[in-house]
Amino acid sequence: MALPPPAQLPLRPRGLVGRSRERSLLNKSNAAPIVICGPVGVGKSAFALDYAHQIAAEMVDGQLYADLGSAPSDGQCLVTCFLRACGMPDEQLPAALDQRAGVLRSMLAERKLLMLLENVRDERQVRQLLAEPRCGAIIVVSRNPLLGLRDVRRMRLDVLPREDSVTMISDALSDRVAADLVDCSRFAELCGDLPLAIDIAVRKLVARPDVPLVRLIRRLTDRGTLLDWLRIGDVSVADLLRSAYLQLGGAAQTLLHELAHRSPEEPACRADDLAATAPIGEELVDELAAAGLLRHDDRVGAYRLDPLVRAFVVRYVIPKMNQRSIFS
Incomplete structure (x- = not known):
């Protein structure tokens, strides 16, 4: 039985704000792979994943996804998994890694196929996977600009402008408070306008309707407990x-x-x-x-x-x- 096209993208993130300039740059026609880089917590993965979902319907041959944070640098396992996901039987897989990578690049170049690679540490992890996607898209997410990669587009994300940070906070709290913009601005300042920090603090605040925003601001002002609050589940700013x-x-x-x-x-x-x-x-x-x-x-x-x-x-x-x- 033939496998359906791969649909490996994680859930689409919600509540993203701002980044209109960056979105317009992504939407410009350009066949080169895109490297989205920037420091921790600025929302690189969420931004890339949101864009991937935006164009996913056009990618009729499927969407490939991998988090390379702990993956080996040679890429052998990843290439093999992607080829299998695209329907290639094991008996047709070339024996050598460079040949398998060549087959994958051919698929990426000629098919309407999306590939999103997150948490890339260095160029070696992805160099063999990159092609010129005439019909599809290749998105690489890394803290580093990966300057060793030739012929790619690069986009650096930074913290949000204060106006967008305030919008992110007030939108999330609109159903429980008439959020004061001055308080929201102070909240954003204490979070360094870092989307991850704001998201964690807001989610915890929404889960505690008994905690007023001003009380949270007082708590965040204490540097001794600031990073304690900015932890939720297995996600921690610290x-x-x-x-x-x-x-x-x-x-x-x-x-x-x-x-x-x-x-x-x-x-x-x-x-x-x-x-x-x-x-x-x-x-x-x-x-x-x-x-x-x-x-x-x-x-x-x-x-x-x-x-x-x-x-x-x-x-x-x-x-x-x-x-x-x-x-x-």
Whole structure:
């Protein structure tokens, strides 16, 4: 009996707001694979999955999906599973991995087939899988821009603009409160405008109708309990920040620890600081910014730490005593 076309996409996420510019860029006709990158918690997976569902009806030959967060780098198992899902019997599978990958690329190039690959760690995991999908679509989601991949489109997502963060909060709470926009804005600020943090806090708040928004704001203001609240089930903002922190080099970790102990009212570091320490200071700041642990504030020409990052470092990172200051 012939298998139906694969329909492997997880559930479509609900309640997404904003990203209109990014959506319009995705909808532009371009056959190249798209790499959606950005720091932890900004909603890369939700954004990619929402778009995949949007175009799924056009992909009459099916939708392929894989989370590569813990997958081996050689891709052998994934290629084989995808070929089987597309209806290829085991006896017709080529023996060599590169031949199997070639067959899969041919399918992706010629069929109306969608492939979504999430949590890609490095280029080796996906290089053999990429083709020019004339009729379908290939979407790769990674924290890293995967600059080693040639001839792909790249789109970087960041935290939401404050207006969209407020909309996300007020929409979710509209059935129980006439959400005050000032309170919503403060709520968004404490969550660093990070979609994952806002989503977790809002879901917990909706489940506790006895907790007013102002009480939650007071709780989130306490850096000692901020990250405790931002945990639900097996999803934790602290765990995601920890994974990003552990991918940093030792010098970048030391710099982040130092910056977290500076006054929250002051910029973490200024352009003048970087000029005095170039190139090492610029390289380390670039590393922190690429990981989403440091953000550039165009208004003041300086970098700032989000409240969540500061709270994580102060609470979870073991202080490195007697370290020479990066900017001294």
